[in-house]
Amino acid sequence: KQEVTQIPAALSVPEGENLVLNCSFTDSAIYNLQWFRQDPGKGLTSLLLIQSSQREQTSGRLNASLDKSSGRSTLYIAASQPGDSATYLCAVSNAGNMLTFGGGTRLMVKP
């Protein structure tokens, strides 16, 4: 059974710092990996999707990398802002496009 782990569970940084969120998965036979953002009490917003054949994806200040063979992904956030405060979730998909999620990293960016 696929298991997804996110470290750290919570992170607090001052505004302007660059930061890295980590995601690991136990079964490397994935088809894609998605990073999501979730604000308190809200639904999920897709940030980046990396296909299994890709190594990274970039969107604005966000960069996600994927090392499928080692079962790891990182989400890099450059020049963090208070508006980046949220929970960040990673999820991996199987052949049927069913997602298995990690527990999330709660990020607080302090002004």
Add this chain to the structure above:
Amino acid sequence: EAEVAQSPRYKITEKSQAVAFWCDPISGHATLYWYRQILGQGPELLVQFQDESVVDDSQLPKDRFSAERLKGVDSTLKIQPAELGDSAMYLCASSLDKGVANEQFFGPGTRLTVL
């Protein structure tokens, strides 16, 4: 911009009562998913539909939960009877198809509280 719609946004019920949640996926999306997210955890898939057919419901507690997507468009998730442990956020998502390249888009969720 096309979005996944869910209603109600919040539901408070007493245990042993019946509750129902509704989801309308993005127009043209063939695949629909229901997830349950317990506070502080990641979402877990309950059921996946391809058009009107169930693709996977292995994690759906079938003694009390049911889901349907009769015309292959909107979907309803029902719980009867509700239990205290069902308190969670229920999220609906859709994708163009169940192919592996398809990004999932999520609705705002329904927050269920069972008293």
